[in-house]
Amino acid sequence: MPELQIIGLPQSNYVWVTRIACAEKGVSCTLVPVMPHTPEVDAVHPFGKIPALRHGEVTLCESRAIAFYIDHAFDGPPLTPRDPVEGARAEQWISLVNTHIDPIAVRQYIGAHFFPRTPDGKPDRARIEGALAPLEAQIGVLDHAVAKTGYLVGSAFSLADANLMPILFYLDKMPESGAMLAKAAALKAYYDRHIARKSIAETIPPPFPGRSSWKWEG
Template identity: 45%
Template sequence: MSELIIMSVPQSNFARSVRMLAAEKGVPCTLQPDAPHSDPVKAISPFGKVPVMKHGDVEIFETSAIARYIEAAFDGPKFFPEDPATAAKVEEWVSLHATQLDKTMIRQYAFAYIFPGTDDGSPNQDVIKGCIDAVKMQLEYIDGAVGDGYLVGDEFTYADMALYPTLAYMRNFPESGAIVKACANLTAYMDKIDARESAHSTKPPKKA
């Protein structure tokens, strides 16, 4: 069987989702540490975003497509439910994450710390002030959703893997960390996923 290769920097929240899925299914997966817009990545996706995937002759970009492939191509436990309503709920979270949650929490808020663009390299307070209300609204919405155990009822699904890497970053920064702490359901939910082997084995290096 060909090797499953995910090309990405280890810090990528999107790449971590599909790496977690492979780990949960017991599928060996090699992280090839290629940066966005590097030649090996652009050879698979002209858009240059990571992750991209290679499995034998199969080359795929876009995280959600990679996740669907890993789910369908390999044996092991299933993380995309088949029941239409439950499947659509998983898709709702995956899509919400890709189109809104990631943009607010990572591209705006976390990047204000990681890539602040300020003269002295200090966190970009204007950006933080501009998005923190949206970060709070989104985290509180998720807090309200995980009361039953997981995002979609009481089953651990790919929806949880799609959001977990982004939520894990939210615990690292002061304002978002305080919001997560104040959300009891969300904190319990994160603690539970933190304990999974798939979370350990895909943990990004300390410096984001």
């Protein structure tokens, strides 16, 4: 069996999802920790984004497509329900998180903390302040979504949860969003329970180079 490579920095929430998918399926993978727009990535992704996958002759990009391949090419528990309605609900949540929550939570809010592009390198307060109201509304939506069963879909862990957890990990670490999460009782309980799940706990990325921990120190 050829080696399955996940190509991209482990701190990327989308790379992390694909590593959780491998762990859930019991598929061993080798991480190739490279930045976006490097030759390894550009060889697979037409726009140079991470993650990319290489497995023998198979190359793929886009986290959802990579997770589909991992789910269907290997034995092990299904990553999304095979029931059409429940499966569609999982896809619905993956899409909602990727198209609504990731742009505000990761690209705008977390990006403004970690990659501010300000002259002094300090967090970009304008971008942070601009994200707070939509972020609070989104946390409210997620809090409501997981309140009943403790999962985004049905009553079992699925790729929908795997896709959200890396974002919650970062929101938990940042000051404003950490306070919002602490107040959202159902979502906080959901986060605390699933962050201890083996597939997630074992794939938590190391802090960014130059930082000693994920604790936010400004």
